[in-house]
Amino acid sequence: MTLRGRERGVAYLFLSPWALGFLAFTAGPMVVSLVLSFTDYQVLDPGSTTWVGTGNYRRALDDPVLAHSLRVTLLYAALAVPADLVLGLVLALVLNARARGMALFRTAVFLPVMIAGAAGGSVAVALLWLWIFQPRFGLLNHLLSLVGLPPQLWVYSTRLVVPSLALMSLWGVGRSMLIYLAALQRLPTDVLWAAQLDGAGPWRRFARVTLPLISPALFFNLVLDLIYALQTFTQAYVVTDGGPGDSSLFYMLYLYRNAFTYFDMGYASALAWLLFALTLALTVLVFRSARSWVFYEGSPAGR
């Protein structure tokens, strides 16, 4: 066998676990899921499944509960994503300073991420914050009372539940901060000094030099945060279970209920594909816009 042929054989061999996994657990399920979404699959009696064509999708478009859950999820994303992006950047800028103790502060801010895992969907964290949000005995209202502010119902209030969950997600700001920090540390200091000499004040330096140069990090965080926000599940399930009423019924939670509580797998699959389409559309939008504001070193295309 030739050297090239041998290399090919080895390559396919090494790829075989992935290929198997991809077919069995990714491509396969995708196809199954798509097919399912066109049926009314009966879990308890698969034989009586019928084809409903676009019935599930049409039902979805008319489903007021779905529309509501979408609103809840989008509201959450609109709150949590910008907050995380901005707070992460502020913390990264601050903690990048060469001062004593910064390493300690960085570790402190990163602690919640160590505990929760990068996606922030930890049950432990959810339970902790459920306790912090407790109106009578929790930490948050106690702190408010110390500064003379009135107590809030937090996750027990239809108005405040989504913002409260957004606040909870902010606790994991260390993840985006880390990405920003990596980018900030690669900034050429000469360029910033040149900007100073050129007469640019601190704000102008930040807006015209620093920010463009770390835009890839910003982009990365934006895309990830958006995707995670749309997929929020654990926090909703553990902390509020959609309550009070349905005011925190996130999309994923509604999907889960359809699949594993009402056993309406066909409909749940359709919902999943709709969410995928939405995520894809938003991601494409972000990617498109990136061309005008994200700066990659070495990309020839210009503004």
Add this chain to the structure above:
Amino acid sequence: MADVSLRQLEKRYGSTPAVSGVDLDVADGELVVLLGASGSGKSTVLKLIAGIEVPDAGEVWVDGRRVDHLLPRHRDVAMVFQSYALYPQMTVARNLGFPLASAGVARDEIRTRVAEVASLLELDGLLGRRPAQLSGGQQQRVALGRAIVRRPKLFLMDEPLSNLDARLRAKTRLELRRLHDRLGATTLYVTHDQVEALTMGERIAVLHEGVVHQVGTPEAVYDRPADKVVAELLGSPAMNFLAMSWAEDGADLVLTAPVIDLRFPAAAVGWPGGGAGRPSGPDVLLGIRAEHLRLGGVLPPGQTVQAVVDRVELLGSERVVHLAVGPATLALRVPVAVRPQAGETVQVGFDAPGVRLFDALTGQTLAG
């Protein structure tokens, strides 16, 4: 344009002094070169003038105004960095215009001034490109342009040519000098390359370990170095040094070392006859440049040594011959036609006017 005055500048990093007691005056429109090896403090001096560093002591005056307590952007000083420090995400046009935009200049005026500078530096066709798409030489011109467009009181240049290849460096040197003559800009130019220093500077300030050793015209610094440090820094090949014991014999100066005996008329080598400027001990350093050594031919008695050729380097138009004299080494130049062979024993003659004597302990030139 303005004059610049540095007075007793001091800067320490921790306990290590980077710059000590630096005094320097630069006249309006003058180009002064700060020459020194790495670690000599020359870049620190620039940073102190620019405001990137804060001095521990001393003053910086620009155009009759004291500036050392001001932020860099209030000093009206422009700097060309060794790394060029161009804004990578901006086009050349925006890079050039950035300082003007920061100052709030009207957009029309920015456009005209940028165009002006671009044509001055032959950057016209490149205005729409980004720094990553430019060659090293082009980037350097943009960095220059960004400084020029501001019409500042003072230009600071931090080894602007060191990132260019040798051929480009020689060409750019000329262009820089031409530019300076044309703009009449007060410039402080930092380099470790003595060729740049000799060709560019109207005056050279030699810096070593944070201290200014000599300030003078290129001729003065080359021909009449104040001490060994300055003598060593200039000239290629470097000045030859021989450690010798001295003795006076009538009107002559006798210098001896293992396998070397030299005798010069004391006056011819600038030997201090009177009390001042005499060496502190029994030893002196004899310094002599390659161009003042002769290979073979008719040589005055008492001013030759016997040496063995170690190796010969061909430089195209001439050869540099490295010789061993006992434990010491000498380097001299010969025309290409002369072909000394390694291992050959030759006679080397010392031109008396070219001899420089230094105190063996302090390194100071012996006055005379």
Add this chain to the structure above:
Amino acid sequence: MTAPTAVAPRHHQLAVARRWRLAVVYGVALSGSLFAVVPVLWMLSTALKADDVVFSVPPQLVPTDPAWSNFRTATELIPFWRYTANSALVAGVGAVGTVLSAALVAYALARLRAPGMRVVLALVLATIMLPQQVLLVSQFLIFKELGWYGTYLPLIVPSFLGGGAFNIFLLRQFFLTLPPELDQAALVDGASHLRIFWRVILPQSVPALLAVGLLDFTSKWNDFLGPLIYLNRTEDYTLPLGLASFQDLYNTSWNYLMAGTLLALVPCVVVFALGQRLLARGFAGRGAPGLTS
């Protein structure tokens, strides 16, 4: 000309600006750190409270009589150690599978040439962007058909078959930074690709492998949805599931719940700290590849 005097340091504009900046820096840093750390302290404080103290109004910030026994009680109210063992099994085995499998695939993508590799790479990248929900229901049905419902298999086996697209991508990028000369030297010495992978690439990639392994471990340790839908017997539950059930059983016993939660978090922190140290050593030891043995 007057004798030179230094302007008093406090007047240097740069020094003044630096001082202001430092004040802001410490202010923000402190606030951020407090926001991050105080909840954890509150968790600890609650965990140490006796039953009657937990619901005192206003709540005590530092319990006057710390009940350290709460930790033991928490582990007795639910089969805590069993759940921990289950989590350790799933996360540990899963992480090992992920690292090996992803490394194998990443190596192929980074170093080997064969027709169709580019397609594979594109598919890997596309998989990263694929949200889990689309696969959730159908994966469940497939596993059910395979008879894997109620076992740990759905949680572990996928790790061995590809190990996660993100990890593959990460490791591939890392492998690309390794100099190919070492591979080539080994090839000339007659080593097979498998041997090169095992003896050359892997030892040099310890920091990256460790990072991937740690991240995967913590993510599997904290995985909630997976165990939720695939495990039906309470004795099989992993910790996150166990803690959530805690909530149902003892809706009001916050002290035990917090104690249990704290205990559940310890392994993550330990693993992270261990990882940090190993990572540091891994970086230090790099650059000394051993081709022989």
